[in-house]
């Protein structure tokens with residue numbers, strides 16, 4: 001076995017040991033196919049007020065501009081599919097990824113451990129860890145690395161476990177063996193397009209971010225436009241509709257990361273509890289949670305938008 005094969009196997013088995021669902025590797029190079037797609041999406045203003053999407057256009061498409069002498073992009077998936085859901089079927093809904101501790105912390109920690117392992121086992125390797133934070137097109141890299149295909153709802157899908165997982169990357173200056181993409185298995189299905197409450201999937205594989213409930217409930221700083229009243233299907237933070245209806249998600253299996261378990265009271269809260277939520281309850285229920293991003297005022301705005309006339 002040559003050293004490239006050995007290092008590749010060694011990294012993949014450590015990723016498994018650390019709890020990642022899967023690990024795929026691509027050569028760090030310019031994302032040629034993505035470039036025109038990203039440019040068109042930005043030109044059509046589908047990023048709404050997410051100004052940060054416009055930044056670092058070159059870096060987004062070329063990892064060698066992010067990490068000096070980078071050779072490989074290691075993509076990793078971490079399952080967050082919960083075993084339990086919110087109890088009150090009338091309560092405003094929270095996207096499943098936000099149930100537990102903020103994934104940025106959980107994943108960063110695992111990525112650091114993986115990088116440390118690589119340095120220990122292989123030697124002087126330079127690299128950087130990315131979790132939804134820097135300008136990396138994580139779905140494109142994961143697809144290029146054979147971890148799944150990008151579905152018509154623009155999520156990464158796998159035949160084995162659907163799409164409820166986080167995607168993260170290590171970009172390192174070590175040559176490794178590279179994986180190849182898998183086939184698209186969306187076929188003639190249009191379930192996600194048909195079910196999207198705001199018709200944000202404007203054509204297969206294109207989500208207009210500026211029409212997506214996740215954007216309105218998490219990214220938008222101002223008031224939610226009244227024209228969207230009664231269209232949010234009771235989502236107060238994020239939206240899982242296009243994943244919930246995806247037939248591949250019947251293969252989702254519960255995660256085994258204790259930090260992703262929600263505080264019990266979060267699942268217990270009734271519609272009335274949410275409507276009456278105070279800053280104090282918010283701080284308790286969402287301590288260390290990604291929901292803190294909207295702050296109390298943002299979540300309250302979303303809840304009021306759902307239930308007030």
Ligand code: SF4
Nearest residue numbers: 196212213239241242
């Ligand atoms: S997350 Fe919700 S609003 Fe956004 S595209 Fe999917 S179904 Fe539509």
Ligand code: SF4
Nearest residue numbers: 151152186189192246
């Ligand atoms: S719902 Fe159907 S079309 Fe949409 S991503 Fe899933 S398989 Fe593809």
